[in-house]
Each structure stands twice: as structure tokens, then as C-alpha cells.
Amino acid sequence: MSAGLLDETRRTERTEAPPLLIEGLSAGFGARMVLSGVSLALAAGSATVLLGPNGAGKTTLLRAVCGRLAARAGAVRICGIPAEDPAARRLIGLAPQEIALYRPLTIRENLETFGRLAGVPWRGLSARVNEVMARAGIDARAGERIDRLSGGWQRRVNVAAALVGAPRLLVLDEPTVGIDAHAREDLAGLVQRLAADGLAILLVTHDFAFAERVANRAAILKAGRIVLEGPLGDLLAERFRGRRVAEVTFAAAPDATRAAALAGLGLAPGEEPTAFSGLIADDPHAVAALIAALEALGAAPRTLALKAAGLDALYAHAVRED
Numbered sequence: 001m002s003a004g005l006l007d008e009t010r011r012t013e014r015t016e017a018p019p020l021l022i023e024g025l026s027a028g029f030g031a032r033m034v035l036s037g038v039s040l041a042l043a044a045g046s047a048t049v050l051l052g053p054n055g056a057g058k059t060t061l062l063r064a065v066c067g068r069l070a071a072r073a074g075a076v077r078i079c080g081i082p083a084e085d086p087a088a089r090r091l092i093g094l095a096p097q098e099i100a101l102y103r104p105l106t107i108r109e110n111l112e113t114f115g116r117l118a119g120v121p122w123r124g125l126s127a128r129v130n131e132v133m134a135r136a137g138i139d140a141r142a143g144e145r146i147d148r149l150s151g152g153w154q155r156r157v158n159v160a161a162a163l164v165g166a167p168r169l170l171v172l173d174e175p176t177v178g179i180d181a182h183a184r185e186d187l188a189g190l191v192q193r194l195a196a197d198g199l200a201i202l203l204v205t206h207d208f209a210f211a212e213r214v215a216n217r218a219a220i221l222k223a224g225r226i227v228l229e230g231p232l233g234d235l236l237a238e239r240f241r242g243r244r245v246a247e248v249t250f251a252a253a254p255d256a257t258r259a260a261a262l263a264g265l266g267l268a269p270g271e272e273p274t275a276f277s278g279l280i281a282d283d284p285h286a287v288a289a290l291i292a293a294l295e296a297l298g299a300a301p302r303t304l305a306l307k308a309a310g311l312d313a314l315y316a317h318a319v320r321e322d
């Protein structure tokens, strides 16, 4: 086979290989293993949210994906290329949690710099930067310095910087930290467009509402293992068919005894001390029975709302289960 044909064959293999394939990955630091037997595949055009409690190993997994942590067992491949190969690194766009931009430089200057770092040749750089700015909706302010931009704009540029090298896999680490609702909507739209363009997206976030807007798959990591993974709609249907989430608030925070009694009714504490929620059957009798049980406890609810189980319920369910 000629060298040219071999190159062509390799290229074909690479384009057909999934943007991210993790198989049986175990990795850690020194004697401490953090990830055990993690497998995950991301197809082109899909967006996967990776969730997990603090310390579950999300950042460690991202490090392995970016080739910055060697596998003890298993493998990570980017479009078929081992993650530790520099060629794989060039196929990944990473938008880190901390805004990683040159503050005194303009948007355009930042993107040109990131383009050079990502190996974009000089000749195509300007056109590539223009294309990315248009895609990210930031071209109108191309000449403005980063330190003059709002948090929301800085986030958009942070994502755009990850796109200049024309990656196949985009990794977004907590992209909604520090931005307002409007900027969050803009960002959600951008991520959806990027997935529609064929990028594979790996999103790490604690922002369930954002994740629900943009992700079509979810993976939940707990103590270094994937405990749940699949299409979001299927995961929700499998676990919550015929049930809804009842969100209850009380006039005052229940004491420990009453909280224990509420737990007995399947109601777990929410973020506010007066808020509790739990799953109930999706029928009017179940609601009436819950209200009667609460009244019997002397804990008549101030409000009771029913909603479809979403990613937050799925996460709570998966993390609680052993």
C-alpha cells in the first residue's frame, strides 16, 4: 500500500471512530485509584452531561480524556487515536471552568492566539477566527478587550476559544458558573447549534436545568464508577414512568422528628429548609393521600406542586441508590 493510501485509510478509520471512546478506564494518583472500569462513548452530534457528587472523579476523567493522566487499565481514544497522543489533543476543544483568556487582549486577538496554539496555520487563521466568531455570535464585539466584557460574554469567548482548532470533541467544564439567565440561554443555544453541526459534546455541570436544555445523554459517576448512562429520555422513562415529583413547602422548617416522618412518606429535604420533595404515583388519589398523610402528621403543606421528573430527580435517585 502506498504511503498516500495508508494515510487515506487511517483518515477514514479516524473519521469513523467515535469522537470519544473510553473503555474500561481505571486511573488515579499514586496509590489512590479514582476511576474504576469507566466506559463511555460519545457519538458525533451528541451532547452528554457528566454528573456526579463532589469527589466522584469528574475532573479526573476530564484529565484522562485530555491525555493528561495515564490509564492504569483500559483506554481513552479520541476519533480512534489514544488520548495521550498529541494528535488526539488537537481534536479536543476544552473550555475550562475558570475563564482562561488573555484579559488585556481583544476577542479576535485571543482567538488568533488560541488558533496558533491549536496548530491552525497562519494562512487560514483569520478566516477560521471569523467563522468561529460568527458561529458563537461574538463577531460584533471582535475588537473589544476581554476585561471590558461581562461574565456571560467572557463565557462565550471561552467556548469560542475551544473551537478555533476545529475540534471533534468539545469539553465544557461548568460553563454556566457566574453568568445570568440571559447569557445562560445564549450559551444553551450555542451548544445546541454546535451539537447539530456534528460536534460531540461532553458537559460537566451541576446546573441541571442547563444540562436538560442541551444534553441528549447523561452519565452519572459515583465513587469513580459510572452508575447510570444512556439517552436522557430513556433513562427518565425507565425510572419514572407513571410517577411525578411532588414538591412540598411548609410554613416553617420541620424539626428532626417531623423530618424523619416526612422521610417515611418518601419526602426528602430540598435546598430550602422549608422545601421537601418526593416521587408519587401520577394520579389524583396519590395526591389526596399525600395531603391526608401530611395533615395527619400535623404538617399541612403551605404549597404542593407536581412536576415531571427531570435530570435532578434522576441524579438524586442514582446517587442515593447503592
Ligand SMILES: Nc1ncnc2c1ncn2[C@@H]1O[C@H](COP(=O)(O)OP(=O)(O)OP(=O)(O)O)[C@@H](O)[C@H]1O
Residues within 6 Å of the ligand: 029, 032, 034, 052, 053, 054, 055, 056, 057, 058, 059, 060, 061
Ligand atoms: N492530584 C491529585 N492527587 C491526589 N488525589 C487527587 C488529585 N486530584 C484529585 N484527587 C482525588 O481524586 C478524587 C476525585 O477528584 P475529582 O476532582 O476528580 O472529583 P470531581 O468529581 O471533579 O469533584 P468536584 O465536583 O468537587 O470537582 C478526590 O478524592 C480527590 O481528592
